[in-house]
Amino acid sequence: DAGITQSPRHKVTETGTPVTLRCHQTENHRYMYWYRQDPGHGLRLIHYSYGVKDTDKGEVSDGYSVSRSKTEDFLLTLESATSSQTSVYFCAISDPTGTSYGYTFGSGTRLTVV
């Protein structure tokens, strides 16, 4: 996970409260992504960013918003957390100017909404 860190690693929050997860990279990669991982599902894309202030929705974006004011930081906000958003959230980075379009993932944030 060198070059990409997520915070916090664990969080418990109450239904209806806002929550912000942070992803920080030191690789200067252009693309950043937020995924959620749930049992029985593959990683599902929530939102992604292809540059500062350039973001777009993924397949499960409802209830989530993102912001990217600097290349190195990508924030995921749950405006009003619900129990269905209990999940493990992964941030990933990639540099499509390279040959492999490979992803580097963070270590994840385990979010529990009670």
Added chain:
Amino acid sequence: KNQVEQSPQSLIILEGKNCTLQCNYTVSPFSNLRWYKQDTGRGPVSLTIMTFSENTKSNGRYTATLDADTKQSSLHITASQLSDSASYICVVSANSGGYQKVTFGTGTKLQVIP
């Protein structure tokens, strides 16, 4: 709809034995296929990547194969070690208007026992 199916869902093998994990996909137009290893509580880490023209790629004791005609891939682990206990995720990318659309499988959970 792009899909990636992995089998088996879980597998238990004795240390030192070999095993093969399977991945079938219906992703089009195909760009590349990756295998990731995900240790418990960590983010996925890339093991191999194969493009359309490659049918075998090795990374130490891990060997991935790709049959683009039948849209199947396998990951073979030789002389398994306890540290191989993890989930293995097949990820297939499709070209979509200059952007790589990525579909994740749900993974095979491998447990290596002494």
